[in-house]
Amino acid sequence: MRALPLCLLALMLTGCSLIHKPYQPITPLPASKTTPAHKVTPRPAPVKIYTDTTDLLSKPFRDLGEVSGEDCQISTQDSPANLNTARKRMQIKAxxxxxxxxxxxKCEIITSGAGCHRQAICQGSALKVSSQ
Incomplete structure (x- = not known):
């Protein structure tokens, strides 16, 4: 009876060793044939956040419209809604x-949002500020 587990163990170890292929080193392609695997997308331009309108008094700007960002905590087990994430999503939209x-x-956390246990929302105006 003791021989059966030993035989099964030996069979499993030899069966796994037959699956592996011998090692073959990877040879790099010549430099002339290399091409990028994916197209590099440019990063979005950084968007500055102004919290006070007096900072914009001496700068010419154009209002492009309203933007908002949100972060939703669907249930109590999920990570909590974060104002920084909502602000970053607003910047990405802008x-x-x-x-x-x-x-x-404004940026605020709402506890009774539709479909969310807690929801962080940031709202603002997208601006094109000219450097002068």
Missing amino acids: SSMKANAVLLH
């Missing part, structure tokens, strides 16, 4: 509108 600044109106 960058897609070709804005280089956002005038922040």
